Amino acid sequence: MPTQKLHDPWAKREAWRNAPHFSPRYSLRHAWPGLSWGIGAFIIYLGVDAVSSRMNNYDKPAEQKESQPQSKVG
Template sequence: MSNLPLYRDPWAKLDAWRKSPVFQKTTVLRNMFPGFGIAVVAFTAYVIADNVYSSSHKKVEEHH
């Protein structure tokens, strides 16, 4: 007898693509929104710069 398991899967070679790292859930979720991290950093920098600019150029409100 050969040293192969008695009940081996005949479709294992055809299903091997499912175990590829490209199709793992973490990889799919990370690549679902490309550029999202850069956009978050850019938007945060914009909000901080806008707050700094607005606080340095406050207009004095005139009461009528």
């Protein structure tokens, strides 16, 4: 009796699972370009934030800087 190959009607819809760009190795290898851009953008953000916080600190009048109550020990 010859064996018949069963036809899977969902084979085309399930084929994406075996595509090479969904493998963990492919994902890990291709994550680095985006990661380097993200780290670079974060470093630029930290630099801009540090410069802007220094500029904002110097813009305040002296009364506002020293208006914080100081506790005296004693």
